[in-house]
Every structure is written in structure tokens, then in C-alpha cells.
Amino acid sequence: MQVNSGIVSNRSLKKVVKGLINDVIFEIKGIPDFLLIAFTSKYKRSDYKKALELITQETGIKNLIGGTFPTIGVQNEIPTTQGGAAFTFKGNEIKVQRPVIYKNIRTKKKKFISEFPRIYNSIKAKSKISFVLSTGPKLQPNAMEQLKLLDSYPAIKYQNMFNVLGSGLEWFLGKQGLGTGSYIDELLNYLAINNVSDLIGGATFDIDLQDNYQFVNNFIHSNSLVGTSFSSDTIKFGHSWAFDKSEKTREYSITHKLKSGYIQKINGERANNQLLQIMDLPSNIYNEFFERFSYANALYLSGIKEEDGDYHPFMTANHPKLKGVVSTLPPSKITKKPIKAELFTQSGLGIQRSAYECANKAVKEIINPKFGIFINCANRLLIAGDKIAEENKKLAERLGEDVPFITLYSGCEFSIFNKKPMYTTVSIHGLVAGE
């Protein structure tokens, strides 16, 4: 089995593509069976289109999927925030399903829900897993101003009504390709019910919450979901996830919240102030620092304690303009009852440890890893900064120094583990294939 991955960074996407074709894709003898292409998210849409056309034309590839991400990493290299990466393989051991695309996925879920499980369930093999990339968070420039409405008295008092209004608004914005990644939670639950037992995926993303794109062969889309499935009788697909839960600090109770994940009150008090207090962060310092940013927020990691004793991570985003807090709580976890949550402190070392833990769990039943695909939260990237390469070193340490892998820094990460859906943020999900 031939596997290869690599990064090329340059301000010109044309040069990036030429580099990827020559240095990564052409290293595979013959037409690759699968090609994952990821570009960083600041190039023009027309440039991505040209890039995909060039790749498909030059390589003859039929199974290309990909998307745009703020950063992309591969083994043995410092990730890039300006360029692209390719991950590709060829071999009889793995069968790759023809990639599928579902446009307007935020609002048109039906086709996906009925068709995708059918394709998945028709695959007969000892081991199989789906791999999908879906559109991630994209907000309007004045999104924070609009969210102020959710801090109003009626929004707190009449939550049910606002949930209905909220889902209507979500649908309306979703049609325009706007919204968070929470729609994926619903999709995962449907897939799991319909016997999709294993899946891994991530959300294409722009760090400024602007345009993000998905690719299938030479087509470029926004607001879509693209995916494929891998199956094999000889290769096993192990997958897992982890997050940095090394330092738990304080508990709190989410008392007032909306289905969209907007937290109005914590411990019965306005969420923004309350959370800052829990974090011991003086509000004047916080306001001074974040006021000048339209999007940048104080992003913090929390976890909901689950029945099995494990935590489900989510992220909260304070913004000086809001009294409440935006969160990535999965809609399926939002119940009428108060939600007990705990605050975690992320650290560079904790991020490295959790990356190793993810790889370690994914290779549990694999002796000889062949490749890996990791979906890593862009927030973890921001915390690690220029030490991000260390995280990939941890993955390489567990997989083996010469095992090719790709890391996509995404808007949210998700998996289905033996029919258990897991929609998370601030985490790392990983797929490892091997014998």
C-alpha cells in the first residue's frame, strides 16, 4: 500500500498546488485511490476552483475530497497557515467509496439522512468507516449585536418560544450558509439511529468565521457536506477522540440556556459576568482586551459530566457585547434541567498529552499503523501557537515516525463510535488505519 502526505506553503495557491502535485501526489505510482486536499482559508474561491481543476486534470483522481481550514499539519513538519496539504493513498487493501456531496446541508438534511446510511450499510467488509467534512461556523459581521436579543428579558422568560423562533432563524440563516456547527449534532444522531456505526469528520473553517469551502473532485462548494467511506477486509480502522482534561478547576450550573447553545444564565446570574468570576478574570481587563475585536472572544473549555463518568467537552465564548455566553453545547445535550458543567484549564502540555491519548486509543487494536487522519480543534491550535508542531510529534511518536498522517484544524470535530455519536469542540478526533 502506498501512502503519502505533505505540506506546501506559499502565498500563491498555484505554487502550492504545483508543489503538492509534484512532491506528494506524484510520489504515488499510478492514480491514487484517495486524495484528501486541504487548503488554508484565506485564498480566493476562484483560486481554489482552479487548484482543484489542475489537480484532477494532472492526476486523474476520481476520489478527491477536501476543504479549507485555518491550519493544516502533517507528520514531521511545522503546520502551515498559508498553503495546503495533501494526503493520499493507493492499494488494493482499502476500498474507497465514490465521494458524495450534500448541498445546503444546514437546511436540506433529508437526502443525507436517507441516502448516506444506505450507502454505508451496503458496504460489506470486516472493517469500515465513513469520513466526512462539513461546513463549519460562519457568522455575519454583526452577529454579536444580533445575539444581544437573546439577553432580553422575554428571551429568558419564554425559552420555549425563543427556541422555536431560534430554530426558525437558524433555518433562515442556514439557507444563506450562516450558522454554527451545531446542526452536525442532529445529523450524527440520525446516522447512528440508522446503523452508521463508525464515522469521523470535521468542519471546514475560517478562523474569522467567514467563508469556508468543501471540495469533491474538481467541484467547490460552501454550506455543504462531503464524504466517503473506507472499507477493508485486511486493514482495521481504529478511531478515537480526546481532549485536554488535565486541569479541572470549578463547577458551575447552566441554569438558563437556549437550544442553540446560547447560555443566558449560570448559577442563576447573567452568564458572562458569572463565568468571568468563576474564571477569576477581572471584567475590566477582559473588556479592554477584547473590545477591539469583532469576533475574538475569551474562549474557555468546559465539560459536562456524563453518566459513564467521562466528560463531554464544549467551549464557551464570552464577548464584552453580550450578557450571556455563546457555547458549543450540542443541542442533544441541552435539556430543560440545569446542566452541571466543570471548567477546565487548557495548556500546551495538556494538548500534547491529549493528542497522544487520542492516537494511543485509536491504534489500540492495530499493530502496524499505515496512516492517520486527525481532526483537531482550531482553538487548541490557538492555545499551542508555534508549539503546535509538538502536538504532531506526539502523534508521530505513537503512530511511528514514518507513518504518514494529516491533521486538519477544524471548526468542530465529530465521530460516531460504535453507533454512539460524539459532536465536540476543543478536542482531537483521530482515525488510524493499519493491520
Place this chain on the structure above:
Amino acid sequence: MSSINRIKSELEDLLELEDVEAVVLFRIDGSVIESSFDNNYTSRKIRVLQWCKDNIPRVSQEMRGNNLQKVTYELSDTCILFFAIGKIGILTTLANNTANLSLLAVETKRKASIIENYM
């Protein structure tokens, strides 16, 4: 392409990143090896660049003395990232104060490691 032109090209890549206003590769004595600027010359930028040039010998001494790979200065309206390149170079990236320093640091580090091969 000669290594000088390769260095220039890497600096121009960095300059294309959002919020980056200037990129200068200094030698530790403060000599400019190569530089790249956006087109908007302002007195502020010139002042900051002069400040960088004057302080490079001191910054590089600190970096070498304490084995620092990266030093960040956040002035009132400008962020400056200094990345050590081997024993002899300091890659300096000037960005405005809304720049995402984490992402900028990732790419600057990447470029620093590439440029080291040409020095």
C-alpha cells in the same frame, strides 16, 4: 533561484498574511539581510522598524543567552515577533495589534525553519 531570492520569497509569503505590515530578516548585529514591506508607509511603521533595528543586538543577545526561540513585543499599536534563526539571524514580523498572534507565530516559525536552510 538563489538562496537570497528564496529568502525574499519566504518573507513575501509572510507579508501576505492578514495584519502583517513588515517582515525583516536581521543579522544579530542589526544588519538587514532582507526585508519586505506592504505599500502603506507610515511614520509609525518607520519608527517601529527603527526601534527594531536599534534593539536587535540586545534582543538577540537575550535570545542567545537564554536560549529563547521566540520573543514577542506588544507595543501599543503594533505586535512584533522575533524568531531566532540559527546562530546568526532574527526573523522579525511586524503586525498590527489585531493580529492573531498564535496563528502568526505558527507561520513565522515555519518560515524561520525554512529560511535557516538558506543561511
Place this chain on the structure above:
Amino acid sequence: MENIDRISSGINGIDKLLYGGFIKNSINSIVGSSGTGKTTFALAYLQQGIMAGDDVLYLSFEEEPKKLISEGKSLGINLEEKHENISEVIHLVESEKIVEFMTEILPALAKKLKTQQVKHTRIVLDPLTPILWEFTSEREQRRVLTKVYNYLSSLGTVLQTVEEPNAFGQTDIGASETRVPIYLSDTVIHIQNLGLGGKYNRTCKVIKSRKTAHLEGIYPLRFNYGTGIEIETGVEHETSFNAYLVERKKEILEKLKLWSKSNDKKQRAIAEIGIDLIKKPNRKNQETTYEIIKLLADSGIVQEVKR
């Protein structure tokens, strides 16, 4: 450039940094601390002069001619092979005769040569530092050197080497020992050796260049068998587009503006294209732009186009 007479320095990189070499009849200084390669520069300059058919004169204020010849040989600069009477070209001025030499002999010699109308001569003063020591006040240095430079530059192009003070590894180009020659020189090239290894350990920088633009920045320098010294400039053409524009832009624009008012249709068309190219140089097609402007500036070609 075409409108200024230049001579090659003998080191390709230097010619590129100066957009074509030293200006004829100018005073050029190589400043650097011990061991940076000043004498090698001087020997390469001498070799180039011999090969170009210039008259050459090497005044050494420190080392024996034999030693200099053998030093050159070790770097592939074989002066004996290139000049039949090389020992007559290189002269040692002993330290006790320096004052007399500078104030009397050299001016007299220069005057004599000038009356004989000798062809362009390359003159090397290596190193100038012992002369400066003899005239301790800056005022005196200035007086003597101005006089000598006047004589010498009327004969040809001068290259002098100047020792840069080096205290505990810290060099100082602004020190009083180097101030006057730098001030009086037309071109000053600073060479450094930081002693840290790597490509940018030994470098070369033009710190002053009268009458002409020059490349900014520091450029890697290395010793090379054959040419003595090699400097990597990153400039692939003899002169870069930018440099060409810096020097010729105004001149070409004026010419083109005249043509734009001409009755000749072809001339007007050329002017339109030329003005557009100069005002909006396309970075991606520098080479083509450069070539087109070069063509536009060439009167012969314009005549041809007109025909």
C-alpha cells in the same frame, strides 16, 4: 549604466551591487577588520585591471610584493602569469618613507604620469591605515588625502583598503581611524566576519556610493579559488530592473513624453507603452519589462522601428 563610465571591480558580485562596477576615476574603499579579505579584494581588482589592459599600480604599505603575489596565488589569482613584470607593478612603501611618499613622491609621480598621458590606471593603496597613523589629526588626514586623491583620480580609478578597528570581536566602522577615508571616498564597501559560521557570517555591504544607486542589504561573501572572492547577490541580470529604473526612469520618461507629442505615430505608440510600463512596472514580468524599456531607450532600435 550606459551614461556613466564604469570599470569592473574584478568581483562579479560587487559589480552587481554597484549596478555595473566602480565608476571610472573614482576613489573606492574596502573597509573591514583583519582577516576579512581586504587584500584579496585588492588583488582581484589588480588582476581584472591587467586582464582589461589597463595600466596598474599597487602600492603596498605593509606587505612585501612577493608575499602578496603568493597570497594571490593561493586563491588562484596568478598575477605572475598574467603580467610579465608584476614585481614592477607592486611596490612596497616602507613605513619611514610614508610621509615623504604621500606628500612629495606620489603627487610628483602623478603629475609626471599625467603629462605623459598614460591610459586609465588602476591604483591600489593597501592598506591606507599606516598612512592615517602618520597623520593623526583628522584635519591633516583630510588635507593630505584630498590632495592625493585629486592627483590619483585624474590618472585612473583607486581602490584602497582600510582597517576597521576590532576590539574584543566588536568592530566599529564609525571609529575615528576610518572616518576620513570613508568621508572622502566615492564608494565604501564594508566587509565583515562575525565568526559565528553560516552563510551570513562573512558579508559585504555597500555603505556609500556617490553618483549611483546600489543594492541595499548585506550579502554573503566567500573566498573562492580563481576570483579570490565571490559575493552572492541574488541578482540574476547584470543590472536589476529597479536599479535601471532608479537611474534611467527620469531620463527615459522625459524622452517618452517628448515622443508622446511627436507627429510620428510609431513614436507615439512606443511612448504610450513605455510610460505605462514605467509607471506600472509589473513585478511578475520584470524581465520582459526591463527588456522592453531597454529597447525603448536604445536610439538605434527606435530608428529601426521607425524604418
